[in-house]
Amino acid sequence: DAKTTQPPSMDCAEGRAANLPCNHSTISGNEYVYWYRQIHSQGPQYIIHGLKNNETNEMASLIITEDRKSSTLILPHATLRDTAVYYCIVSSKVRGTGNQFYFGTGTSLTVIP
Amino acid sequence: DVKVTQSSRYLVKRTGEKVFLECVQDMDHENMFWYRQDPGLGLRLIYFSYDVKMKEKGDIPEGYSVSREKKERFSLILESASTNQTSMYLCASIVKGGTRPQHFGDGTRLSIL
Numbered sequence: 001d002a003k004t005t006q007p008p009s010m011d012c013a014e015g016r017a018a019n020l021p022c023n024h025s026t027i028s029g030n031e032y033v034y035w036y037r038q039i040h041s042q043g044p045q046y047i048i049h050g051l052k053n054n055e056t057n058e059m060a061s062l063i064i065t066e067d068r069k070s071s072t073l074i075l076p077h078a079t080l081r082d083t084a085v086y087y088c089i090v091s092s093k094v095r096g097t098g099n100q101f102y103f104g105t106g107t108s109l110t111v112i113p
Numbered sequence: 114d115v116k117v118t119q120s121s122r123y124l125v126k127r128t129g130e131k132v133f134l135e136c137v138q139d140m141d142h143e144n145m146f147w148y149r150q151d152p153g154l155g156l157r158l159i160y161f162s163y164d165v166k167m168k169e170k171g172d173i174p175e176g177y178s179v180s181r182e183k184k185e186r187f188s189l190i191l192e193s194a195s196t197n198q199t200s201m202y203l204c205a206s207i208v209k210g211g212t213r214p215q216h217f218g219d220g221t222r223l224s225i226l
Binding site: 032034036041042043044045046049051087091101102103104105106 | 153
């Protein structure tokens with residue numbers, strides 16, 4: 001199973017872009033990269049996912065390197081409400097029935113006023 | 114929007130009790146998951162189910178069992194609660210197959226005294 005590596009913590013100034021890196025050097029060709037975040041005392045919230053092309057939605061952008069061994073989640077204008085733990089996950093199939101996610105310990109992002 | 118509802122946000126039980134944690138999803142998802150989350154360990158998969166009455170062990174099934182009698186409901190059972198099962202428990206669901214993200218409930222913080 002592919003595993004991910006993230007820095008344990010990061011700070012970002014309010015209003016600036018937050019760039020959260022993730023290494024997944026053993027990712028397989030058909031495995032997607034997913035990003036979630038978890039605000040204290042809540043369940044993980046889905047942010048974005050992608051295979052090999054860059055993706056953007058209303059919450060964030062996901063940049064995946066050409067070799068797919070790493071990715072970066074970009075929050076374009078961080079706010080105090082973006083303070084959370086961010087998880088980078090590479091999925092793996094569960095007997096063809098769906099995706100099993102392996103969560104690591106994530107990156108604790110603190111947005112500073 | 115998908116809604117995954119866990120029956121209790123906070124629960125306190127005593128050692129040796131049989132404990133039931135309930136999870137209901139409203140999107141007709143085939144796959145459902147139970148995780149526990151502990152500081153420094155991230156989320157760890159306990160059990161999952163890919164259909165009614167079907168279940169599979171995750172990474173840490175010892176001391177737990179599950180029940181899936183109806184498609185929308187997935188129950189986690191602590192047969193004889195112990196203090197080392199004090200944790201945050203998270204339920205998730207996902208449609209079968211494809212690459213869609215898992216949707217999580219807000220968790221149950223369980224304390225075993």
